[in-house]
Amino acid sequence: DSGVTQTPKHLITATGQRVTLRCSPRSGDLSVYWYQQSLDQGLQFLIQYYNGEERAKGNILERFSAQQFPDLHSELNLSSLELGDSALYFCASSVGPGTDSYEQYFGPGTRLTVT
Amino acid sequence: AQSVAQPEDQVNVAEGNPLTVKCTYSVSGNPYLFWYVQYPNRGLQFLLKYITGDNLVKGSYGFEAEFNKSQTSFHLKKPSALVSDSALYFCAVRDMITGGFKTIFGAGTRLFVKA
Numbered sequence: 001d002s003g004v005t006q007t008p009k010h011l012i013t014a015t016g017q018r019v020t021l022r023c024s025p026r027s028g029d030l031s032v033y034w035y036q037q038s039l040d041q042g043l044q045f046l047i048q049y050y051n052g053e054e055r056a057k058g059n060i061l062e063r064f065s066a067q068q069f070p071d072l073h074s075e076l077n078l079s080s081l082e083l084g085d086s087a088l089y090f091c092a093s094s095v096g097p098g099t100d101s102y103e104q105y106f107g108p109g110t111r112l113t114v115t
Numbered sequence: 116a117q118s119v120a121q122p123e124d125q126v127n128v129a130e131g132n133p134l135t136v137k138c139t140y141s142v143s144g145n146p147y148l149f150w151y152v153q154y155p156n157r158g159l160q161f162l163l164k165y166i167t168g169d170n171l172v173k174g175s176y177g178f179e180a181e182f183n184k185s186q187t188s189f190h191l192k193k194p195s196a197l198v199s200d201s202a203l204y205f206c207a208v209r210d211m212i213t214g215g216f217k218t219i220f221g222a223g224t225r226l227f228v229k230a
Contacts, residue, residue, distance in 0.1 A: 002158060033218075043159075043205065043220040056217050090158055103149060104218065106158030 003027065004107035006091050012113045018079040021110045025072055025093030031055070032074040033094070033104060034066055038087040049074055050097040078112070086114045117142040117210035121221035128196045129229050136191040136224045138206030147209035148189045149218070150180055154202045162204075165189060176200070196228045 003026035013019055025032050034046040036059075045058035049068035060066075063081075068074040078085060088111050092104035118141045128134045140146055147166055151159040163174025170182045180191045191204060206221040 002160070004158070042222050045217045045219070048217065058217050092159075103161040103164055104159075105161065106151075108156075108158050 002105040002107065004091060004093050004105050006089075006107035006110050008110060009108065010111050010113075012115065013081060014115055015081055015083060017081050017114075018077065019081065019112065021076040021078070021089055021091075021112075023074045023076070023091030023093075023107055025074070025091075026105050029093035029095055029105070030072065031094045031097060032068055032072070033092040034060075034074070034076050035090040035092065036087045037090060037109070041087075043090075046076070055097060081114045083114050086112055088112075117146070117208045117219055119148075119206045119208045119219060119221040121204075121206055121224045123224050124222075125225045125227065127227045127229065130198050131195050134193050134196040134200070134226065134228070136204050136206075136226060138189045138191065138221060140187050140189060140206075140208050142187075142208060142210075146189075148180075148182065149207040149209075150174065150178070150189075150191050151205045151207060151220075152202050153205065153223075159205060162191070196226075198228050198230050201226055201228045 005024045007022045030051045033048045037043045046060040048056040052068050063079050066076045088109045090109045091107045094102040094104045096102045120139045149164045150162040153159045163172050165172050165182045173179045203223045205223050207218050210219045
């Protein structure tokens, strides 16, 4: 158990809908990262937050947004969902701001299925 | 931009034999390199990292990796494979992007250890 929790584990929704994925980092970790894992794209970095502020952005679509709250948990919002958004979404956390050598600890993921 | 390549989609090895999972990288400056493992229906788990110092890095579960600057490689090794080592292995490198850093993951190598 990495200490990173994600809810829900599974999510099935229809195209055009909006969903929110939630992540709680390990105790003491200030950075939260979001990744998308799909068969065709592999593991793609979406976005990182450090202590409540956006730190780095990857291949995140404009339909997607995220935030990190004062208690350090984070939410990833996916809107106007398309079939191609079906994937595993991982949250990871680390101690530092990302400008360092700390490894990341991954949650179990949320499997999103868009029908 | 930095990148990592895992040239083998799959590696098959018999239990008790040594295993190697290959990774090559392309970076400007000093590389920060990582190995992660993903078991079925689980998030990624950190195995080991190379930041600086000794070229042979020891990690979790008996794994080690050898950093070779001249060959730009960071191969994962284990002297004696176990059936329970069967999983998906990812090599990763830290990349600098606007505003911060992100971790780039390779496509992954699936390891099958046969009893």
